[in-house]
Amino acid sequence: MDPGTAILAHEPLIRLGGFALMFLAVAGWELAAPRRAPRLPRARRWAANLGLVALNTLLLRLLLPLAAAGVAALAAGRGWGVLHLVELPTWVAVLVAVVALDFVVWLQHVMVHAVPALWRLHRVHHADLDYDVTTGTRFHPLEIGLSMLVKLAAILVIGPPVLAVVVFEALLNLAAMFNHGNIQLPGRLDRLLRWVIVTPDMHRVHHSVEPDEMNSNFGFNLPWWDRLFGTYRAQLRAGHAAMVIGLPDLRDPRQVQRLGGMLALPWRGGAPGSALTKGVRRRTGPAPDARRPAETAAGKEGSDQGL
Ligand SMILES: [Zn+2]
Numbered sequence: 001m002d003p004g005t006a007i008l009a010h011e012p013l014i015r016l017g018g019f020a021l022m023f024l025a026v027a028g029w030e031l032a033a034p035r036r037a038p039r040l041p042r043a044r045r046w047a048a049n050l051g052l053v054a055l056n057t058l059l060l061r062l063l064l065p066l067a068a069a070g071v072a073a074l075a076a077g078r079g080w081g082v083l084h085l086v087e088l089p090t091w092v093a094v095l096v097a098v099v100a101l102d103f104v105v106w107l108q109h110v111m112v113h114a115v116p117a118l119w120r121l122h123r124v125h126h127a128d129l130d131y132d133v134t135t136g137t138r139f140h141p142l143e144i145g146l147s148m149l150v151k152l153a154a155i156l157v158i159g160p161p162v163l164a165v166v167v168f169e170a171l172l173n174l175a176a177m178f179n180h181g182n183i184q185l186p187g188r189l190d191r192l193l194r195w196v197i198v199t200p201d202m203h204r205v206h207h208s209v210e211p212d213e214m215n216s217n218f219g220f221n222l223p224w225w226d227r228l229f230g231t232y233r234a235q236l237r238a239g240h241a242a243m244v245i246g247l248p249d250l251r252d253p254r255q256v257q258r259l260g261g262m263l264a265l266p267w268r269g270g271a272p273g274s275a276l277t278k279g280v281r282r283r284t285g286p287a288p289d290a291r292r293p294a295e296t297a298a299g300k301e302g303s304d305q306g307l
């Protein structure tokens with residue numbers, strides 16, 4: 001059995017094992033030293049968020065059983081994609097492919113904020129009223145399907161080694177659970193890690209109700225794209241303890257914290273427009289940064305306003 005086939009054969013087990021270990025690690029950390037006091041009881045929220053993960057996993061396996069690694073193996077066999085046109089050492093091809101796939105995911109995240117119809121789907125991720133390890137896995141099934149189709153198209157264009165796709169998907173899964181953690185890293189470690197991976201304090205900014213904060217820090221894995229394209233924001237104006245999580249117009253737990261409500265959310269709430277234009281309008285308005293200086297609770301929370 002060649003390495004690609006071996007990886008493919010064990011991929012579901014590798015994925016499930018990694019998911020379970022990371023979930024337990026972050027959930028344990030959240031229980032021992034939570035960053036913020038949870039707003040809602042955990043049991044009901046977790047049942048809904050994890051119910052959505054189970055539903056998404058089932059649907060993906062049923063509807064797109066080949067999945068990303070399978071399509072990468074198909075592309076490799078046929079010589080499809082840019083990376084199959086050039087001779088590269090395997091480790092270089094893996095590295096290039098992982099970075100390129102991460103950029104595609106970042107770009108897709110910006111697009112789901114920018115396009116009104118896609119923002120309707122992505123609101124499910126943002127509507128969680130608390131922020132913890134389960135938030136990182138909470139996406140509407142239609143957004144999960146769309147993400148998979150975008151990823152498959154990217155794989156056909158990039159032509160990554162099968163190993164790169166397995167590594168990328170595992171990294172993205174693990175990173176999403178880590179950076180949605182209701183946890184805090186020591187200030188210096190957070191500042192250092194932010195150069196190589198999105199930290200919990202960095203991504204939590206993206207879950208603020210404030211439009212300009214919500215439209216920053218789009219990265220799920222590598223933090224470079226936000227710094228490169230000017231969407232990086234080091235900290236929240238209100239600080240991590242006092243910030244409000246979620247969406248300003250969706251605050252009813254019966255709508256946003258129950259499985260049925262979450263599935264119906266894209267069709268609720270009139271015409272929500274796009275998150276990005278709200279952010280732009282807000283930014284060109286009465287200068288929120290000046291109105292509420294970046295004072296807030298920064299020092300005592302060990303944050304890094306200087307970045
Ligand atoms: Zn988002």
Ligand SMILES: [Zn+2]
Pocket residue numbers: 125135136180203206207
């Ligand atoms: Zn998020």
